[in-house]
Amino acid sequence: MEKTMMSDREQRRLDAIDEFRRARRRALIEDLLAWLRGQPDDLLDFEEVRQRIGDLGWASAGLREIPLSEIVGSVGRYHEFTRHFLPRQDSDEARWANVRAAMAENRQLPPIEVYELGGLYFVKDGNHRVSVARELGFSHLMALVTEVRTRVTLDPDATLDDVIIAGEYATLMEATGLDQARPDLDLRATAPSAHQAIGALIEQERRRLERRRGQPVTLQDAACVWYDEVYVPGVELIRARGLLHEFPERTETDLYVWVARRQAALEASLGWPVATHTAVAELAREGGSRPGRILARASERLFDAFIPETMRGGPEPGVWRRDHLPTHADERHQGLFRTILVPLAGTPESWNALDQALVLAQRDDSRLCGLHVVASDSPAPATPDVAERFAERCAAAGVSGRLVYEEGNIGSQICERARWADLVVVHVAYPPPPRPLARLRSGLRDLIQRCPQPILAVPGPPASLKRALVAYDHGPRSHEALILAAYLALRDDLSLVVVTADEHNERLSENLIRAHNYLEQQGVVAGYVLDRRPTGEAILAAAAEHRSDLIMMGCYGARPAFEIVLGSTLDYVLRESRLPVLICR
Structure with missing residues (x-):
């Protein structure tokens, strides 16, 4: 009887090793496809994310079931697995197989330990358990959660660029308090440095207000004036021109920052002020990234090349x-x-x-x-x-x-x-x-x-x-x-x-x-x-x-x-x- 039990356990271990090797092959394919697309395939590094988006304090959230789809990173071991927690190192074979065999035997494993940051989870202990669970098709795992409070929320598909953007957003909100003063604001952006540019625009507004009022103005007050009197009217112009349809992959904030930068560049080049609506019209004339727009611009250039002015x-x-x-x-x-x-x-x-x-x-x-x-x-x-x-x-x-x-x-x-x-x-x-x-x-x-x-x-x-x-x-x-x-x-x-x-x-x-x-x-x-x-x-x-x-x-x-x-x-x-x-x- 003992010999039979040992054989069953050994068979499960051998099966687990086969599964690990299949997972390793898929990891290689996943990394290759990511390289061909020019897209990162690493887990997010908890420390880098925390430093970029900041934290407002830590607190234990206790034991609870968490969705595997929202586990996006790791503490210190983010290079050892792909974004889908496929193993990258052959040296993990024994440990990964042991975890897989234990789960096959329905042995009770300790809960993983995670940090919750920006609405997502980062594994502190239990990377192999997460990897195996995903291979077995689990949707949730029990976890001991430590909540790291922050001003921003991240998407489960977040890349490092998204984290950088979120970090810049958090820095802007911490400096200006706009998220508290205007709780319904939407300053989402898809490109790094957009929120840094907004911070510079708010600082310009602060200096302008000080010159006009003849007294110091706080950055918080200037931010509210800028949002109400500059940003919102600018976004209304962008909406009126239907530019979001021309640039469907961008946000209103992306387009506003583009308009503001274009406006500043034109003013420097022309030597006189340029109205916001003029810069918005310029963006509309340049057109979006849709195929119809690209074809229309090409046709205009061809026409201009052959027809005298x-x-x-x-x-x-x-x-x-x-x-x-x-x-x-x-x-x-x-x-x-x-x-x-x-x-x-x-x-x-x-x-x-x-x-x-x-x-x-x-x-x-x-x-x-x-x-x-x-x-x-x-x-x-x-x-x-x-x-x-x-x-x-x-x-x-x-x-x-x-x-x-x-x-x-x-x-x-x-x-x-x-x-x-x-x-x-x-x-x-x-x-x-x-x-x-x-x-x-x-x-x-x-x-x-x-x-x-x-x-x-x-x-x-x-x-x-x-x-x-x-x-x-x-x-x-x-x-x-x-x-x-x-x-x-x-x-x-x-x-x-x-x-x-x-x-x-x-x-x-x-x-x-x-x-x-x-x-x-x-x-x-x-x-x-x-x-x-x-x-x-x-x-x-x-x-x-x-x-x-x-x-x-x-x-x-x-x-x-x-x-x-x-x-x-x-x-x-x-x-x-x-x-x-x-x-x-």
């Missing part, structure tokens, strides 16, 4: 509006043109553009970004008194402004910097001429075609901009002008007249009815003009009759080559009118 249709109608116009009535008090770009040539006439921009800036509480461009082949240096006169005029108007110098092609420099502004105000020195070949070489026409933002073209002295005339033909670009006019009418009590004219169009009244219906839906009262004369003549006649001081029109159409040959109404108005013309995208 003067023959391109420019930005699609409505893009600017979606980025800038508030969608809720209670947001209409906000400035629309928060950053205005004003190119300055230094000639006496070019200062008209600055004076006109100052009128808008006072109304919208805008900041002005002056741009003085010197041609690369010009022997004359940048004019130093331009900066002085720019600063003097801004100070006299009570408007914040900054002037930068650039070298190169004037149109290209304006278009590049216009991406970071809300409006471009230019002096009309050379309007598009009537001859086709001359139009093709027109710098102003090229600027209007390429510029991503609306342009306010100023041919003479500044106007008060209180009585606008909108040229409307029901085309998508003229409809953008009508939408913007309605917004300004509601916000600034702008007087509106809508003119529809075309000597060849027999359905003019239908266009006028469409404009009337839209404005009526918005609650805007306007005058309406139906004219059978050529459109350009009708626009100027209506502007004179109604004493308009602003003309609002759509940009060039989708067929620039056609308009270059035959000319356009916009070119005619720019040549013949002395009124500012707001060219809408």
Whole structure:
């Protein structure tokens, strides 16, 4: 009988050794696959995790059953097993087999000992018991638990990067107390250093508040102000643009940190402040990682490589509006043109553009970004008194402004910097001429075609901009002008007249009815003009009759080559009118 019992025990031990060797082979395969994927396959090191995320004290939690799926690390022996507790060392064969044989004989084994940290478990004693239990398909084990309290919670699939992120989060919360002051906050991130960047932003906010208040401000108070007044509005912009759908693997905090870093880099490069909504729009333009977005960007680059700039249709109608116009009535008090770009040539006439921009800036509480461009082949240096006169005029108007110098092609420099502004105000020195070949070489026409933002073209002295005339033909670009006019009418009590004219169009009244219906839906009262004369003549006649001081029109159409040959109404108005013309995208 004894001999039979010994044989059964020995057989179980041999079976256990076979199981160990199979587990070892699977461990090798698991490590190889992890190496090919470039992903770690180690257990987490308890001490490293504890040091990174910190602890708020230790306490015994007693004996309880814990899920094996939540055991993710070890104390000191984290290299000896894979993340799924498969054995990595041949020298563990005897010990592992003995544990397996004991479990097969239903012998009572002592409970394992673990630390609970961040909602997960780290084995202090019992690594082999955990390994065998997982091989046998157990779901739980009895454990003596010591709870290590911390501010963060870890996911069972957490990697070392996740631990680093959690540690940075814990450090941020300990310094700012935001998790206590704003218990519903969600600052999850997927990349290391994101929370360090947030800490730097909060410190910047603290210094800004101290300058504004003239007294010390605690980091805790600054954190609350930053969260309520900076972070939350920034995240709302990100949500409004649907960026989480474009970057599904990222969090709102990831995208906010990207926007903040991009914003700081742009400000350093441009030499003037960049609005948060502008940086958000830049992220939206760059697009996400979805295949459709990648293909669209590739198609745009291919198109740009083969089609001359003067023959391109420019930005699609409505893009600017979606980025800038508030969608809720209670947001209409906000400035629309928060950053205005004003190119300055230094000639006496070019200062008209600055004076006109100052009128808008006072109304919208805008900041002005002056741009003085010197041609690369010009022997004359940048004019130093331009900066002085720019600063003097801004100070006299009570408007914040900054002037930068650039070298190169004037149109290209304006278009590049216009991406970071809300409006471009230019002096009309050379309007598009009537001859086709001359139009093709027109710098102003090229600027209007390429510029991503609306342009306010100023041919003479500044106007008060209180009585606008909108040229409307029901085309998508003229409809953008009508939408913007309605917004300004509601916000600034702008007087509106809508003119529809075309000597060849027999359905003019239908266009006028469409404009009337839209404005009526918005609650805007306007005058309406139906004219059978050529459109350009009708626009100027209506502007004179109604004493308009602003003309609002759509940009060039989708067929620039056609308009270059035959000319356009916009070119005619720019040549013949002395009124500012707001060219809408």
